[in-house]
Structures are given as C-alpha cells and as structure tokens.
Amino acid sequence: MSVLTESFWLWQFLGRLHPLIVHFPVSLLCIALLLEAIGWLRKSSEWQAGVRAMVWIGTISSVVAASLGLLLVNQDDYGGNTVTIHQWAGLATTVLAMLTALALRSGWTSVYRSLLFVTVVGVSLAGHYGAMLTHGDDYLTSVLPSGTELVSPVASNEKFTFATMAGQSLSDKQVSELNLEVRSILAHNCYSCHGASKTKGKLRLDKKEFILKGGEEGVVLVAGHPEKSEMIRRIKLPAGHDDAMPTKGKRLTDHDIALLEFWIKQGAPWPSGAEKSIYRVAALEPRLPALPNAPAGITNPVDRFVNVYFRQHNIAWKNGVDDRTYMRRVYLDVTGLLPSPEQLNAFMTDARPDKREALVNELLSRNADYAQHWLTFWNDALRNDYTGTGYITGGRFDITNWLYASLKSNKPYNQFVRELVSPTNESAGFIRGIKWRGTINSSQRTEMQAAQNVSQVLLGLNLKCASCHDSFISDWKLADAYAFANIFADTTLEINRCDKPTGKRADTRIIFEKLGTIDGKAATDERLRELANFLVQPKDGRLYRTVVNRIWAQVMGRGLIEPVDMMDNDPWSQDLLDWLASDFVTSGHDIKKLLFTILTSKTYQLPSVGLKEADLIMSPDFVFQGMVRRRLTAEQFTDAVSLAFSPVYADSSIVEKQFPKQVKKEMPFPRASLVKNDPFLTALGRPNRETVSTSRSSQANLLQALELTNGIQFNEALKRGAQHWKATYPTSDGLVTNVYWKALGRAPKPNELAIARKIVGKTPTTEGIQDLVWAISLHPEFQLIY
Structure with missing residues (x-):
C-alpha cells in the first residue's frame, strides 16, 4: 500500500479525507446511542427508524473512514505508539459497528444496545488518540487544573544532558551537541528541498553560511531572535498555508520547533572547525582490543568479551545446551544436514571432555558438505543463481563453479575478495551485474550495480540511495557513488540525478579514499586490480568486520551489528567485533577458523533465545543473551526432509548440469542448494x-x-x-x-x-x-x- 500511496496522487488525496469522513461515524453513533437511551427510558419507539438509519450510516461511514485512515498512515510519516493505538482502536470500532448493525437487524435488542454502547466507547477512545496525533499528547490534559506546562526543550530532549540558566553560555561540547541535533532536524525535514542537490528559492540550510545568507525572499534566521526569524514563522504555520514549511510530508513536532527556537535564541551557535557528521561513521582502521580477564572456566576469547558484556548488563551465564541439541545445532550450521541417529548416539556416549571441539573440527573437514551448505549463503550475497533474469539474453553470468571450488578449498577470504573484484573469467559474474533488457534506470546500469554490490556485500555500506541522489540516510553523495562506479566502467560516466542527466562527469575514486588512490586513466582491468588490492589490505578493518559480522549473524541468528548491511550502526560489543576481525586477519583470513572459534565458545552453546516480535532483532535496545532461535532455511528444511523421510528431489539429474560429475558423487541425495x-x-x-x-x-x-x-x-x-x-x-x-x-x-x-x-x-x-x-x-x- 505504501508504494501505491507514494506514486499515485489519488490515494494521497483520498487518504487525507480521513479526518473529514471520520466525524460521520463519531457523531452519528453517539447520537444513535443518546436517542436509544431516551427511547428506552421513555419506553417509546417513535425514534427507532431514525436510530436504525444512523446506526447503518454510521457503520458504513466507519468502514470508509478506517479504509481512508489506512491510506493516510501509509502515505505520511506517522509512527509511534499513539498512531498504533489510534489505528487499532479505529479498526476495532469498525468491527464493533458492523456487529451492532447486524444485531439490530436480527432483532437482538439487548445485544444490540450493549454493542452500541461499547462501540461509542471505542469511537471515543479512537477519537482521543486521533486528537493526540493532530494536537499533541497533552491536548486534553494541558487545560486541566492539574495539567503541567510544557517542559523546556533542553530538559525534555533525551540527547541533551546539560541544562542552561539565563545568561549562561554554552560550552564547546554543548554547542556541538546542540548543533548536531539541529542539523539532524534540518537534514530529515529540509534538505530534500534546501540542500546541495536541490535549492528551492535559492535557500540552502545545510551549511552555516547558507543559513545566515537566506534565500531569494531574504534572511530566514535572525540570531538571538526566534520571534523575528522567518524560518520559525513558516514551520509554525498550519498545514495548507501557502507559506507553511515543509510543504510535503509530516510537519515538524512541537519538540523540534522548540529546539530550533532555543538554538536561535542562543545565537544559532555553530562549532568551529570541521563539522561532525550527523550520522555515525564507523572507524575504517582495524583495532585489536586486549583480551579481558575472566573467571576460571572461561577461556575462549569470545566468551571473555561476552562475560564483560554480561556483567555490564547484569546477565548471569546459563548452563549450556545438552549434547543432542548442540550436535544438531552445529551440524546444521556447518553442513546444513541433520546428524544420523547413529552419530547422535555415538556423540552422546562419548566421554571425552573435548568432544565438542573434536566434532566441530570433524564437520569443518567435510569439505564437500561444507561447500554445499555455505553455497546458499554466498549465492544470496553474491547474487548468484542458476536461472532467472539475464541468463536467457546473455546479460548475466553465474559464478557457481568458481564459488563451489573456493568454498570446498576454503580459499582465504582476502584472495576470495581479490578474485571477485578483479575477476577471472569464472568469477566475473558478480561485478558484471545484470544487463536488463530495454530502457532501465540510470542507477541500475551494470557499472553502478557493481559499485552498489561491492559496497554492500564487502563493506556493509548502502550506496543505493546515493546512486540516484544525495543520500538522506548517510553522508554519501551522488558524486561519490558515480566516482566509485567509474572504477568498473569502460568510459567515464555522466552523473544522473533521479534519472535526469546533469551534464557533469564524475571522477574515479574508491569509496574510502584512505585506502588508496585509483588511477582514473588506467585501463579497466588495472583499475580493478588496484581496487582489489586496496580493499584487502590489513588496514581495511571495515572489510573484515563486515564478513565477521555476517558469519556471526548466520550462526547466532543476529549480527553484532544489525542490519548486517549497515556497518556504521553501533555493535552490541565493539570490542568483540574488533577482536574477531583482527584475529581473522592474523589467522590467515580463514573462515573455518573463525567458525571454530565461535562454534566452540560457551556463548554459542547457550540456550537459544526466542523473540516475541520479529522487529526486536533490529532494535537498537537489543540485549544479547544467546543465540536467537532460528527457522531452518529453505535449503536446510528441504535437505532435512530428504534425510529424515524421503528426498524432495528424487531425480539426481535435477542438479544443474554445470556441476561436474564429481559433485554429484559427493552427495547422498540432490542438495537443495544446487538446484534451481x-x-x-x-x-x-x-x-x-x-x-x-x-x-x-x-x-x-x-x-x-x-x-x-x-x-x-x-x-x-x-x-x-x-x-x-x-x-x-x-x-x-x-x-x-x-x-x-x-x-x-x-x-x-x-x-x-x-x-x-x-x-x-x-x-x-x-x-x-x-x-x-x-x-x-x-x-x-x-x-x-x-
């Protein structure tokens, strides 16, 4: 629905009729209840025809209002508990109104009257939360004798821990914090029209000098005087006013407006020197934290860092899972297969104290099983498939044989990356992209796909927004994306903004310039060799943090950083992430060694944790307590059914013909990862x-x-x-x-x-x-x- 409402004006228009239409069921149902109560007290039925009409009209209009409300909540930037309660209260009221009408039609008088009363209560509740959305949380309470005045913007702002008194100046740190918050408000509400890429009314709000300069209609900010500042006047105007800002989307909150007023009253202070990014930017260089001390019995480096984390969060270590659970878990994570009953019994009766370490080693040495399982993970990440868009037209090339051989031989990750970025004939499919048929968006040309895919998969960086316009979620610019794409291009690309040519051509450079300088005049193959060598340098900590985070997420159900493609987000343990990445490099870029370290830790052996809501896995408030319980992947489930009951793919010829006969001989049955x-x-x-x-x-x-x-x-x-x-x-x-x-x-x-x-x-x-x-x-x- 959100796609439709953003792209078709009619849905937007209908959605905004919600506040108008919603008053029909509110008023009609309330009057119906009043007349019904009067009729019941007077024991009269003279108003029954009118009551019946009101109930039916109110019911129908409540359905219409709820439908328009669903359009509105998707097309505008509404969120939070208030809108959720309002939405569900409205939907519940609609259902109650329908039941009320049905009870009335069926002649169930007592049921009808009870439902009518409950419906009106529901309408009142939904209306109250609707008013809170449009007029603020204190819409009713602010006028009560016991109501409290609005607290000062600084005191109510979670990000500000300082307080100011009249006449007291701000410290440099306070100025920096205040300015960062102000720029964040402007970035999310104003930059789309008044930024570097688009300057409506010749007004830019992304730099101090531009804000003070104003636009074609004059100065918009008078330092020290918010009441004289045009910016404040416009953001306070009601929606629909010709001068109201922003012209599109949700208006600024009262808190945001109060914060901007406070900032201007302080003189619109701006920190001297380089401006701090309003977005978190993770360190590029590697870091090796010292292993923390730990009590007896905690020796694995992973556990030593997790022990510190548990102490900080008052979490006690739980007993590890039993042998059966551990064996099934580690079998599925390393080979994607279930252990046989014979293997389970042998393991459970094994008295060796190091039997779990021995099991992990044995599974990691099963190279064919390992490759057939982890092929799924890398096929997803490297956009490698056996059929689909581009194969029929010759506009796409698979990397299956190269990938399978690389996994089976446990190719060091730095060499793995080298061959992806500066490819052989067998590995070139990843950066060649998909050559779509017909006219495509300029941000989807193959060179830009290569830039997007390399940055996303290898560096945990989203360049897709910046491939069309300057990003609204990071500091990456359109010129940055095109400069990176030029490394993969045979000719210098013209920059297109939102698919419209700008007449400008980008330079050629790596996305993180600290890693090295690309020779823009060199041949494409040479540029790719330079890029590959720069990326795999030990000083590129981001490359190795990204892969470590992906492997952790694959076996633990949740990354140290989430989402795994946004490596600028905060990890729940920076020390653990940094240590694993550094150890990965010093251990020869060996993914199997990384897996051994994780799979033999007490942390991996903790009981799994279930999440009540799927969204909690991405929550910034996530607290790690153990492996997040996972559902088998499509391939794991299919292979489990094949082993336990019967092969889902009974015909071995279904395995794609590009796999050599040796691969087929290695399989007890056709593995799901190898079929289309x-x-x-x-x-x-x-x-x-x-x-x-x-x-x-x-x-x-x-x-x-x-x-x-x-x-x-x-x-x-x-x-x-x-x-x-x-x-x-x-x-x-x-x-x-x-x-x-x-x-x-x-x-x-x-x-x-x-x-x-x-x-x-x-x-x-x-x-x-x-x-x-x-x-x-x-x-x-x-x-x-x-």
Whole structure:
C-alpha cells in the first residue's frame, strides 16, 4: 500500500479525507446511542427508524473512514505508539459497528444496545488518540487544573544532558551537541528541498553560511531572535498555508520547533572547525582490543568479551545446551544436514571432555558438505543463481563453479575478495551485474550495480540511495557513488540525478579514499586490480568486520551489528567485533577458523533465545543473551526432509548440469542448494537473487503454510517416503520410533507414541505414515534451530 500511496496522487488525496469522513461515524453513533437511551427510558419507539438509519450510516461511514485512515498512515510519516493505538482502536470500532448493525437487524435488542454502547466507547477512545496525533499528547490534559506546562526543550530532549540558566553560555561540547541535533532536524525535514542537490528559492540550510545568507525572499534566521526569524514563522504555520514549511510530508513536532527556537535564541551557535557528521561513521582502521580477564572456566576469547558484556548488563551465564541439541545445532550450521541417529548416539556416549571441539573440527573437514551448505549463503550475497533474469539474453553470468571450488578449498577470504573484484573469467559474474533488457534506470546500469554490490556485500555500506541522489540516510553523495562506479566502467560516466542527466562527469575514486588512490586513466582491468588490492589490505578493518559480522549473524541468528548491511550502526560489543576481525586477519583470513572459534565458545552453546516480535532483532535496545532461535532455511528444511523421510528431489539429474560429475558423487541425495529455484523453495524463503540478499526472514508466513499443506512437490516426497517406510517397518512402534530418531534425534515420548499409533494404525498404511511425517515436519522441534 505504501508504494501505491507514494506514486499515485489519488490515494494521497483520498487518504487525507480521513479526518473529514471520520466525524460521520463519531457523531452519528453517539447520537444513535443518546436517542436509544431516551427511547428506552421513555419506553417509546417513535425514534427507532431514525436510530436504525444512523446506526447503518454510521457503520458504513466507519468502514470508509478506517479504509481512508489506512491510506493516510501509509502515505505520511506517522509512527509511534499513539498512531498504533489510534489505528487499532479505529479498526476495532469498525468491527464493533458492523456487529451492532447486524444485531439490530436480527432483532437482538439487548445485544444490540450493549454493542452500541461499547462501540461509542471505542469511537471515543479512537477519537482521543486521533486528537493526540493532530494536537499533541497533552491536548486534553494541558487545560486541566492539574495539567503541567510544557517542559523546556533542553530538559525534555533525551540527547541533551546539560541544562542552561539565563545568561549562561554554552560550552564547546554543548554547542556541538546542540548543533548536531539541529542539523539532524534540518537534514530529515529540509534538505530534500534546501540542500546541495536541490535549492528551492535559492535557500540552502545545510551549511552555516547558507543559513545566515537566506534565500531569494531574504534572511530566514535572525540570531538571538526566534520571534523575528522567518524560518520559525513558516514551520509554525498550519498545514495548507501557502507559506507553511515543509510543504510535503509530516510537519515538524512541537519538540523540534522548540529546539530550533532555543538554538536561535542562543545565537544559532555553530562549532568551529570541521563539522561532525550527523550520522555515525564507523572507524575504517582495524583495532585489536586486549583480551579481558575472566573467571576460571572461561577461556575462549569470545566468551571473555561476552562475560564483560554480561556483567555490564547484569546477565548471569546459563548452563549450556545438552549434547543432542548442540550436535544438531552445529551440524546444521556447518553442513546444513541433520546428524544420523547413529552419530547422535555415538556423540552422546562419548566421554571425552573435548568432544565438542573434536566434532566441530570433524564437520569443518567435510569439505564437500561444507561447500554445499555455505553455497546458499554466498549465492544470496553474491547474487548468484542458476536461472532467472539475464541468463536467457546473455546479460548475466553465474559464478557457481568458481564459488563451489573456493568454498570446498576454503580459499582465504582476502584472495576470495581479490578474485571477485578483479575477476577471472569464472568469477566475473558478480561485478558484471545484470544487463536488463530495454530502457532501465540510470542507477541500475551494470557499472553502478557493481559499485552498489561491492559496497554492500564487502563493506556493509548502502550506496543505493546515493546512486540516484544525495543520500538522506548517510553522508554519501551522488558524486561519490558515480566516482566509485567509474572504477568498473569502460568510459567515464555522466552523473544522473533521479534519472535526469546533469551534464557533469564524475571522477574515479574508491569509496574510502584512505585506502588508496585509483588511477582514473588506467585501463579497466588495472583499475580493478588496484581496487582489489586496496580493499584487502590489513588496514581495511571495515572489510573484515563486515564478513565477521555476517558469519556471526548466520550462526547466532543476529549480527553484532544489525542490519548486517549497515556497518556504521553501533555493535552490541565493539570490542568483540574488533577482536574477531583482527584475529581473522592474523589467522590467515580463514573462515573455518573463525567458525571454530565461535562454534566452540560457551556463548554459542547457550540456550537459544526466542523473540516475541520479529522487529526486536533490529532494535537498537537489543540485549544479547544467546543465540536467537532460528527457522531452518529453505535449503536446510528441504535437505532435512530428504534425510529424515524421503528426498524432495528424487531425480539426481535435477542438479544443474554445470556441476561436474564429481559433485554429484559427493552427495547422498540432490542438495537443495544446487538446484534451481522453484515454487517450493520460493515459498520457504529462497530469494530470486536478482538483487543482493544478505539476510532472510526467519518468520513463518502464509505462503509457506500453503505450500507445506497443499504443495504437490512436498506431498509427493512424503508419499514416496511413506511407501518406503511401510515396506521397511511392518509394525507401528518400530516405524514411529525410527521416524522420531531420524527427524528429531530422539525417541518419542509416551504420549507422542500413543498418538502416532493412532495416526499410522496397528498395521501401518501409506496414508497414515504420510500424515505422521507431515505432522512431524511441521513440528517446531523439526523446523527450528534451538
């Protein structure tokens, strides 16, 4: 809906009718309740016809108002608890109004009257929160005798910890903090029209000298006098006024306005020297923090840093998971496969104190299984697929053989990156991009795709906004994106802003100039060699922090930094991230060694943590307590079904023909990572890989539920498996026990065995067995990594 409302004026217009239409159900339903109460007291039915009409009209108009409200909340920048409560109260009221009308029509008088009363209460609640949205949180309370006056802007601002008294000057630090907050307000509300790229009315608000200079209509700021400043007058005007600013989007909050007034009253102070960015910019250089001291039993470097973090957050270490849980977890993370019952029993009876370290080493040495599993991760990140857009027209090239061989040989990451950026024929597909058919947006030409993909995947940096215009979420400019794209281009690119040529040509330079200078006059191949060498330098701490963060997120369910493509965000442990990245470099850029360090830590062995809301994983207030519980990926789930019940892809020829025969011989069954995408894998979350995909949702969805319930491919696989199980196990108890061991790594509990007997029957039937394995495949214990 948000896409439609941003692109089509009619939806915007209709959405803004919400405040007008919403008053119809409010007034009509309230009057209907009043007349109904009068009629009940007077025991008269003379107004029933009018009441009935009001209820029906109020119900219909409430549906219309709620629909327009959904359009409005998507098209404007509304957010927070107030709008959420208002939205759900409005929707609940709409449902109540419909039930009221149905009860009235059915003649259920007592039910109708009760519902009408509750509906009016709901309308009042929704209206109250609607008024808070338009008039502020203190709309009602501010006029009460007990109401309090608005606190000073400085005291109420979370980011300001200082307080000022009349006549007291600000310190340099206070000026810097105040200025940073003011520029943040201007950047998010004003720069789109009054910045370096677009200067409406010849007014720029992104630099001190421009703000003081004003625009074509004169000075907009009078230092020391907010009441005389045109800027303040305009942002205070009601929406719709010819002079009101901003002209589009949500108006500035009362807090923002008060802060700007305070800043101007202080003389509009501006820190001397270089301006601090309003966005966090992570350090580029590496850093090796000292290993902290830790109590006895905590020796793994990961645990020593996590122990400090736990102390800071008053978190106690929990006991690690049992052997069965650990073995299943580490098997899935290293090879993507389930352990067999025999392997589980052998591990659980093993008395060696270092058996978990030995298990991780053994799994990491299974090179083919490792490569077949981690191929999925890198295919997503490197936008590598076996079919899809560009393959038919020759506008896209896969890197599958190169990638598989690199993973199987555990190629050092610095060499891995070198060959991606300065490619061989086999690895060139990543930076060649997709040559789309027909006319495309200038920000999607192959050179710009290369710049976007390299910056996103290797450096955790989003250049997509800056490929069209100066970014509104970072300091990166349009010229920066084009300069980086020029490294991959055969001819110097003309800068296009929002797909319109500017007549300017960018220079040629690396996105982080501290890493080196690119020779813009050199041939393309030479520029790519220079870029590759600059990127893999040990002093490029960002490259190695980015890959370490991605690997951590893959096995722990959540990165040290989230989202993983925004490496300028704060990590929950900067020391742990820096140490892992530095150790990764000194250990030979070895991803398997990195995995060993993480997978053998007490931290990895902690019980998994479930999140009540999916959004909490991205929350800046996230507190790490252990691995975040994850759903099996599409490929892991498919392979688990293949191992436990029956191969989903029974025909080995389905493995793409570009894989050599040796690869097919290495597989016990066709691995899902090696087959082309299909509706089954798509439903379970495999992306189309036409764009870089560096994370997948771990939440179940309706499409997945439908595919697992009615999907032909899945059900045919279970049917084949059921036929095999029936032929192998003539009794229900033996069959059920073996199914549980293969799928869940344990024997069935007594109540599970009793239920399973009923499902499969005393003499197992194909249909009964299919029902049983289907139910187990949907069990959280099968679908989740605990």
